[in-house]
Amino acid sequence: MPEPSNLSPQTLFCDATPPENAILVARTASPDYASLMGRINGLITDVGSITSHLASVAREFGVPALLDAGAATRTLVNGQEITLVADAAAVYQGVVIALAENALPTRRHIINSPMHTRLRAVLDKLSPLNLTDPQSLDFTPSGCQTLHDVIRFAHERAMYEMFGLTEAGPGETVAARLTTNIPFPLYFIDLGGGLSEGLTTCDEVTSENLESVPMKAVWRGLSHPGINWTGGIAVGARDFLTLMARGMSQRPGELPGGDSFAVISREYANLSAKFGYHYANLDAMVGDRPEDNYFSLQFSGGAGTQAGRSLRLSFLGEVLIRLGCKLRITGDLLDASMRGLAAADMEVVLDQLGRLLGASRLLDVAIASKADVDRMVAAFFRGDYDFFRLSQENRLADFYTPTGVWRRVTQEGRSLILEDGSGYGWGVSSGLASFMGRIVGVNYKKFLDNIGAYFYFPLAIAKESLVTDAVLRVRAQVSAGKIDQVAGLAFAIRDVGNYFVLRINALEDNFALFEYVNSKRLLRFKVAAAITLGEWYEISVVVQGRTLQGYLDGELKVEYTPDRPLQGFVGLWTRADAVSFFKELVIDATGKVLRLAS
Secondary structure, X not given: OOOOOOOOOOOEEOOOOOOOOOEEEEOOOOHHHHHHOOOOOEEEEOOOOOOOHHHHHHHHHOXXXXXXXXXXXXXXXXXXXXXXXXXXXXXXXXXXXXXXXXOOOOOXXXXXXXXXXXXXXXXXXXXXXXXXOOOOOOOOHHHOOOHHHHHHHHHHHHHHHXXXXXXXXXXXXXXXXXXXXXXXXXXXXXXXXXXXOOOOOOOOEOHHHEOOHHHXXXXXXXXXXXXXXXXXXXOOHXXXXXXXXXHHHOOOOOOOOOOEEEEEOOOEEEEEEEEOOEEEEEEEEOOOOHHHOEEEEEEEEOOOOHHHHHHHHHHHHHHHHHOOOEEEEEOOEEEEEEEOOXXXXXHHHHHHHHHHHHHOOOHXXXXXXXXXXXXXXXXXXXXXXXXXXXXXXXXXXXXXXEEOOEEEEEEOOEEEEEEEOOOOOOOOOHHHHHXXXXXXXXXXXXXXHHHOOOOOOOEEEEOOOOEOOEEEEEEEEEEEOOOOOEEEEEEEEEEOOEEEEEXXXXXXXXXXXXXXXXXXXXXXXXXXXXXXXXXXXXXXXXXXXXXXXXXXXXXXXXXXXXXXXXXXXXXXXXXXXXXXXXXXXXXXXXXXXXXXXX
8 A cells, every 4th residue: 555644635537637636536457547647646446456557656656546445436426525545545525634734745757767767778688578489499598588588488398397298207197188179279187177087098188078167167268159260350261271271280389379278177277378479377266165266367468569469458458347357457468357256157257258368369460449449349248259340241240150151131022141152162163063063973072072172161150049958940042052052050059160060952962960070070860852952941950958850841851869968059051152041040949939030
């Protein structure tokens, strides 16, 4: 706390040019207010810490500060006269002359003083970070040029040794890598209860094996179907395939920034995450005792300019404050924390935090202004996470559209959803595909499947469609396509690489069930069915427990029991260059009916 007798006799809510003797009253202890020190006589915030950057600056300037006051912005009025006694954590209505006369004068600004100049010169030798890529040949002890480089190098090597990524001797524990379609290499060390019991080093670890309560919540956010892992900026289909191929094929450490690590138990998780060129560390506890529950987050770095990184921190900070976090930003380092919530509420916040980390990966290289920050904060709380596709005309406001060219159209007075894949005929020309399809038939299709010539699967996911037991149906029409002529109903969508789809195929005249497991497509059931271009067909599925029944125009065609739960989102699906229409999507679950594309 500031020294005794720190008080001032007037209050003013945040103003760029505060009047004489003003006390700043603010919601948070934002570092942005540091520029006002020396021009204000006091500071009161609803939330904040005496160890924050703003508190430190206030102490340097001798400005009385009362942080974490709770409801100051709702209690005090702009222009109201008060007397602040910071060392007693007290605010008096009006001017208390006896107290005001004992106030200490505000200290002299230290910027450009001899001490400040010398400290600045020292920091220039200590703080710059040059070792940013662990895979670089320069990432060595001799490559360290500053103290920050030494710390970065030591941290990276310590993490590799801790997680057993060097050669492990007999009986030593090696970290388990999570198998996922997301290009995010993540290793776990289980302290007990964090992963499914009975796993061995021969078992593949997937998100289904996660038992750690906080880690499961964060992973739900990171893998949310609305998060576009192809990048923060919309990309074309060719770019999407290239990015996905790189993400799925690279070995650990080949992605920019290197591997990510998590130490987990049933109620605890410490995640050290690397997203390209920025870093996040999350420490969280979620159990039955609300007073023990907490999380803390540190976030820093980036590949953009200083302005871009600052704007991204501003975006992150505004979202975190609205989620109820305490926040401190110092330079390009963000610290956020929350504690005391019940387990269910803390899981919700950690889910949102996972979405925030996933959605903000590349924002520092694309965000341009404070207007972008405001727009993206509003979009985040609407559930729109693909920030740079928000301005697309005719976009599907009720859907996440990670891939595909989706838009609403009107035909004969009816609102339809169209996915137009006619511009996507890469790998082999559509003319050659059409010719070979007529000459060789289905075998040529299998050949194209084997080489991945047109592995492009447009997907639109209904935002409010997370269901378990449900009856789902949609009417679909295929109108064109040379490489493919398909349309389908996707369901049990956990993320963009794990879901089921029932689809019609006018080229092959069949009705089939496929499952996608970490972006690998697996045929589960197929039956002959005459499908005509330009005709409407009703595709429906009844999901109950782990059993599904698939129908075509009301006739049962498919029955299947998968080895995983069928909870997930619902969506629309096509493939390659197919041009497909959809209408009357109905999601009927436990008496609640959602109707879309009508």
